[in-house]
Amino acid sequence: MYTSLTAIAIATCAMFVILSVFSGLESFNIKLFSDVNPDLRILPATGKTLPDIDKVVKKVSSHSEVKAFTKVIEEKVYVLFYEKDEIAYLKGVDENFLKVVKIDTCFQAGKFPNISSDNEAAFGNALAYRLGVPIDKEYYASLYMPKPGKKLISNTDDAFEKAYVHMTGVFALNDQYENYIFVPIQVSQKLLNLPSNSAFSIELKVKNNVKSLQKQLKKELGNQYIILNRQEQDASFLKMMKVEQLFIYLMFILVIIIASFNLAGAIIIIILDKKYQSKSLLALGYSISGLKKLFFNIGIIITIFGVVIGIILGTILTWLQSKFGLVMANPFMPFPVKFDLDNYLIVLFTVLFIGFFVSFFSSRKLNF
Template sequence: MKNLSLHIAFRYFISKKSTQAVSIIMYTSLIAIAIATCAMFVILSVFSGLEHFNIKFFSDVNPSLKISPASGKTLNNIEKLNKILSTNPKVKSFTKVIEEKVYVHYNNKDEIAYLKGVDENFLNVIKLDTCFQAGKFPSSASDNEAAFGNALAYRLGLPINDQETASLYMPKPGKGLLKNTDEAFETTQVHMTGVFALNDQYENYIFVPLQVSQKLLNLSNNSAFSIEIKAQDKDISLLQEQLKKDLGSDYIILNRQEQDASFLKMMKIEQLFIYLIFILVIIIASFNLAGAIIIIILDKKNQSRSLISMGYTIQKLKNMFFVTGLIIAVFGVLIGIILGTLLTWVQSHFHLVMANAYMPFPIHFEFYNYVVVLGTTIVISTLVSYLSSRRLNFN
């Protein structure tokens, strides 16, 4: 008698004697749960893939650590920073950086871009030279070379040669009325040495030698807005804490993830909203399960009366139909998980769905996603099965 409820519930699930309508409703609810589970698992795996892709991207284009001033734009005590970083064995290399918006003009075309001035150590910190579609990174000794993001170069129509130059304009600081536009801007001419492609975030960037950005901003030769550091991978967190202690509160020191914290936070929020939407989808799919349980109760009413006459209690009958609902839900969830795993495996190996012409949608298997999907669907299905089985009434 101990496992009688489970035995009868399983018989109801596989029974071929049920009416066709009951079977259709029961298997429709199973399929609905399977599809919702599969979709939820696939979408969460895509978000995991996007997260891993972006973290990998940040590791390629973001420095291990970035030092910037806690107030103002320009770093103070550059000599002190150079000495501390040069003598630290955890620091592989570091580069001084100046980054600011700039106005670009070429051949009657105008654009707003991000100008990033870097010194001769930059390529030791960030391997940007591996991202070039054509040409090369500008020489650190040059005063008129620049590398352009692919989208910016395309919009300007700027060729790679030393004959055609683009004009860079930087607003001058200060107050008061201006007699002419020449007084409003610092300007310089640069020719494009190469075109690089990273992602949308960097398509409007221009990389120039540090002295070019210093000239445009009227800064001294020893000035910088930030210092980017390449550290030993295993020592990044230790180095960050050590530098915070050595440099004090006058500087902000960020690791790779912290440098793009707002973007990663936005992705987490998007993932949360998608998860909440799929909870709603699973709840809607579970309405089919509730309907199936109620129909099974009505279909098995005569058998239920026979069980009661044999001493079976109403509570045990309710538990039996509750278990029937759980069996339907569990089979639906397992089928959905298996199908979702198969679809994600196919996408990860054969790249059937493309994000653009060159890159497939990234996808990543995570144990956490299995736990979230199984936990969510089982909890909702259990609640729906319990509430539906309480509808049993012979009065």
């Protein structure tokens, strides 16, 4: 009996801790994304360039709920620094960009480029490391963008638009942004041969009610535009996290089922051990169904005690991890954890259901 109780408690504790870690990782990554993803993003329904951008700017400017907005151009670019080259993501932004997102808080070294400049850029940490670009005005990286057109190329120099930038700072966010380069929007407009008033998207910082403003802008701007909130911008990442969490959950269901074999064994052993006492009760008029219910209740009691002990242990371990960082994700950061009511309910109902199922069928083994 004690073996089955211990097995259920350990499996419950492990399941709760792992789910708490996943909740912590999800919250941590969402916070990282919030540093670079705006509250709302307006995109064209077709094509890349926003149509009738003056209309969009006018509508956005007229809303009191809009705290700030910025024009953005984002495109892949070929980067060359001496003999090293990479394909990166170029993000051109205007002077309001830092009012919309907090990327300036994510810099490991240096600073965000001066938006009025035509030759400054901030590089993602992994990209800067691979290229070996220093934070120095004397060293320039070359940016290349293919020119549009259908004619045959007679000279490779005529096939690309070029820009030269020096690195002003290095930022570190997550894997998605390690290959990004932030430049003033006029640099990206020049590389793409776009008018000075053009943009691929408009990003918004909202004061309070994001969903209400999103709904209102969709109605006012019409079907030419797509308006995404932060959760919709991160939809693929959040979906991936949920799928990973689901697989971990299913794996631990299997662990709990295996642990419940001890419970089934304990109930069967108790049935065999109390065989003569059971026969005495039957002789005194006690029913077989009553005996089966008795042994079923024993299994439920073992399960409940195992769940309670496991959740208490899991809560203690999670609290210790949150306070003292017992297990490190890397040399600088412990694994994040989060206390979530959903995790308590998921663990509680999962283990109780499996314990109920195992106890029911094990108690049916009573046969004299």
